[in-house]
Amino acid sequence: MAAEGNGPTTVEYIQHHLTNWTYGKLPAGTYCDGTSVQETTGWTTAHCQEEIEAMGMMSIHVDSMLWSIGLGVVFVLLFRWAASKATSGIPNRFLGTVEMIIEFIDKTVRDGFKHRNPMIAPMALTIFVWIFFMNLMDLLPVDWIPELAVLVSGDPHFYFKIVPTTDPNITLAMGFTVFFLMIGFSIMKKGALGFLKEITLHPFHSGKWYVDIFLVPINFFLESITLLARPISLGLRLFGNLYAGELIFILIATMYSAGLIIGILGGVLQWGWAVFHILVITLQAFVFMVLTIVYMAMAHEVEEEDQFTH
């Protein structure tokens, strides 16, 4: 559907596919080459990149939220249904699948997390299945649902992204939630003082107070970076993988308008990339889950006291 007659150019097509349906507080002014006029500052749906930039922080990606929460609801309803049906008797195929996933996650958590915390395993399950579902949207042909959204809304420039994990807000939000839980559990386990000690008396420690005073800021700086790198790497790893995958799907989709031969080639490429992506989306969900478990285990580990007391 790209680069044809008065349709969008390839660049416009790609950009359109990478823009979220944004609803936010738009300051008064004229935007989008004069086609959109905002008379008073207020909440509205963005019509172009310029408006999205003008909204800044005070906006929300409606499509990301809809798909993410929708898929999350699908996940909890499916698993809740399975939980209500779960008995010690013979499971049916659906229950068996759910139980297989649960057992797999239970085993992974047991292997990586040796402490007692009833929140870790359910969190790992939520992360794995939810992210898998969100990533799975990547396998749907890129134009199907956005075109449907255009039809339903009647606006030919309606922005609609269906893969929430290609939105850094979504992935970073999960990364930072894990991060804050990690800090919380760390403080719960070691006490506020223990946590402070951990981030200020590491990795350099002399044992003499007049030397330590100079080492504390350096330690704090290094440890803060180590800590902050975790949620950011969690979020950006998932985002980067899915964004790149989505971009390649979109690029392949532009081939369909470039003639029969290239179109067929595009079809083959899309199929191949989708097959490869089945692996990627599962792996990314798994990596996010395993790293979360590892970080949680780290948060629960109490260092040997003698390192700080002598």
Next chain:
Amino acid sequence: MNINLTLIGQSIAFIFFVLFCMKFVWPPIVAALAEREKKIADGLLAAERAEKDLELAKHKVSDQLREAKEESAKLIEQANKRAQQIVEEAKQKAIEEADRQKAAAEAEIAQQMNRAREELRGKVATLAIAGAERILQSSVDQQAHGKLVDDLAAQL
């Protein structure tokens, strides 16, 4: 990369789903799995025990069978012995009975012979007297000759 309120919305949604999972999804499924594991373990144990019991019962059955066979063999032997004994006894009895009957018959025969002889003797005496009367054609003194005839008859 537009960082905006979506970040906060997603965080809230994430926490909500984790809590929901922790309350309503994870515990029942894990409990059911643990229960099934226990059930299977119990079942396997029971099966093992049943197998052992079966083995034991088989032994018992074969023992009882052997005992029963021995007893029945003994019984048959006893019965055979008894039967032989009965046949023996019956034979003995039959022989005794036959002997008894033979003796009775012989006694009766002897008695009847005696009686017939007595009768014959009487008849012969009468016949001899009648014959003698005819031969002599004379009246004979019954008294004088009667003694003679009686002597004659006694000699028969």
